[in-house]
Amino acid sequence: xxxxxxxxxxxxxxxxxxxxxxxxxxxxxxxxxxxxxxxxxxxxxxxxxxxxxxxxxxxxxxxxxxxxxxxxxxxxxxxxxxxxxxxxxxxxxxxxxxxxxxxxxxxxxxxxxxxxxxxxxxxxxxxxxxxxxxxxxxxxxxxxxxxxxxxxxxxxxxxxxxxxxxxxxxxxxxxxxxxxxxxxxxxxxxxxxxxxxxxxx
Numbered sequence: 001x002x003x004x005x006x007x008x009x010x011x012x013x014x015x016x017x018x019x020x021x022x023x024x025x026x027x028x029x030x031x032x033x034x035x036x037x038x039x040x041x042x043x044x045x046x047x048x049x050x051x052x053x054x055x056x057x058x059x060x061x062x063x064x065x066x067x068x069x070x071x072x073x074x075x076x077x078x079x080x081x082x083x084x085x086x087x088x089x090x091x092x093x094x095x096x097x098x099x100x101x102x103x104x105x106x107x108x109x110x111x112x113x114x115x116x117x118x119x120x121x122x123x124x125x126x127x128x129x130x131x132x133x134x135x136x137x138x139x140x141x142x143x144x145x146x147x148x149x150x151x152x153x154x155x156x157x158x159x160x161x162x163x164x165x166x167x168x169x170x171x172x173x174x175x176x177x178x179x180x181x182x183x184x185x186x187x188x189x190x191x192x193x194x195x196x197x198x199x200x201x
Contacts, residue, residue: 029066035074043076050085050164050182054140062153072153077106083141083148086111086118087164087171089133091157096129102146111138111165133157138165 038059048054055078062072077083086109098106105124112119113136123129123141131137133155141148162171163185172181 029064031065033061033064035061048084050167050169051082054082054084056081056083069156070153071156072151075150075152077141077143077148077150079143079145079147081143082109085164086138086140086166087162088131088136088138089154090161090163091133092154092160093133094131094152094154096141096150096152098123098125098127098129098148098150100147100149101125101127102144102148104144104146106144106148107142109140109142113137138163 043057043059045055045057056075057078058073058075060071060073062070065072075083101124105122108121108123108129110119110121111117129139131139141150156175158174158176160173160175162173164170168185170183170185172183174180
């Protein structure tokens with residue numbers, strides 16, 4: 001039986017973005033960054049591409065220090081907001097360490113694979129969250145009356161698929177070519193029986 005390749009027709013893609021590969025600079029990057037010396041203008045305030053209400057202030061410490069295999073971000077989520085659209089990664093490991101959460105803490109919202117009901121857990125300063133690649137555990141952080149500050153990091157595998165189960169979309173990331181595509185799950189055809197060779201199961 002012959003397997004069918006995954007459909008890549010342009011009409012299946014809802015949007016296309018640029019993903020800039022890490023650049024090698026002739027000027028050595030600093031191995032020590034004093035984060036207390038950073039100014040507000042050093043940070044970016046951005047909303048998630050799929051949800052304008054998910055706003056965060058962030059700076060990429062990994063890019064500043066020249067890391068190419070890891071993304072490392074110092075991030076602040078304002079009160080009554082959320083960190084991102086609930087998601088999980090197929091190839092990239094991801095972790096979060098909570099630096100400050102205020103007296104009331106924040107809420108970690110997760111959706112285990114195969115489940116329909118989300119789970120809510122309080123997280124506080126000092127908590128460590130780990131989301132291994134291909135775990136299928138979708139997640140986001142929702143803030144209360146106080147802002148939340150955390151350090152987060154993730155691997156930068158050559159190819160990754162980020163799944164957003166609650167909105168039926170996927171983000172296809174190709175770091176070898178520096179491009180990303182959003183696609184609707186109901187418009188993607190499977191490769192056939194079994195996983196693609198060389199990808200994590």
